[in-house]
Amino acid sequence: xxxxxxxxxxxxxxxxxxxxxxxxxxxxxxxxxxxxxxxxxxxxxxxxxxxxxxxxxxxxxxxxxxxxxxxxxxxxxxxxxxxxxxxxxxxxxxxxxxxxxxxxxxxxxxxxxxx
Amino acid sequence: xxxxxxxxxxxxxxxxxxxxxxxxxxxxxxxxxxxxxxxxxxxxxxxxxxxxxxxxxxxxxxxxxxxxxxxxxxxxxxxxxxxxxxxxxxxxxxxxxxxxxxxxxxxxxx
Numbered sequence: 001x002x003x004x005x006x007x008x009x010x011x012x013x014x015x016x017x018x019x020x021x022x023x024x025x026x027x028x029x030x031x032x033x034x035x036x037x038x039x040x041x042x043x044x045x046x047x048x049x050x051x052x053x054x055x056x057x058x059x060x061x062x063x064x065x066x067x068x069x070x071x072x073x074x075x076x077x078x079x080x081x082x083x084x085x086x087x088x089x090x091x092x093x094x095x096x097x098x099x100x101x102x103x104x105x106x107x108x109x110x111x112x113x114x115x
Numbered sequence: 116x117x118x119x120x121x122x123x124x125x126x127x128x129x130x131x132x133x134x135x136x137x138x139x140x141x142x143x144x145x146x147x148x149x150x151x152x153x154x155x156x157x158x159x160x161x162x163x164x165x166x167x168x169x170x171x172x173x174x175x176x177x178x179x180x181x182x183x184x185x186x187x188x189x190x191x192x193x194x195x196x197x198x199x200x201x202x203x204x205x206x207x208x209x210x211x212x213x214x215x216x217x218x219x220x221x222x223x224x225x
Contacts, residue, residue, distance in 0.1 A: 048212055101207070102163075
């Protein structure tokens with residue numbers, strides 16, 4: 001069964017360092033997402049990406065964040081200068097459907113710990 | 116912005132008891148989705164409801180979408196230990212953004 005894969009599963013970094021989280025969405029999907037979840041809290045939307053550009057982003061997704069689809073398969077989230085409050089689980093998700101309907105397929109997540 | 120709240124935040128039941136979580140949106144939704152997240156896991160899609168008043172069943176799970184399309188519920192009959200996890204509703208806002216509810220964490224004791 002096709003699945004969304006994410007690397008690394010866990011990354012520990014020092015405050016102020018740059019981090020890149022990688023995702024390989026399901027191959028025929030067209031819509032890509034990053035969500036984050038601080039431990040024990042809800043799943044928060046960060047950004048959606050379609051047709052090689054950001055389609056929507058939340059207020060959390062400030063200038064420190066960027067996304068890229070550098071080739072036909074990878075979808076990356078970069079945090080330029082990490083802060084302590086960026087510590088969270090970051091989930092990549094994708095879907096095939098058009099419009100606002102359709103199942104999101106989530107990866108297993110990348111846990112980011114900022115020290 | 117759109118708010119999606121769920122109650123209760125947490126429920127602990129004995130195996131065999133029923134469980135219900137309620138989801139309320141501050142705005143009318145075109146559809147609502149439900150996800151389950153096992154402890155330490157990632158959200159997994161359960162179902163999508165589109166029509167006003169729609170009711171769908173999956174074995175022991177019953178999902179309902181309110182008439183005004185602003186609320187929804189998930190009811191589990193005769194819970195099992197495998198039902199443990201956090202249940203999230205999620206509704207679209209804008210073209211692609213899916214906003215997750217606050218979640219209800221379910222613990223089932225054998």
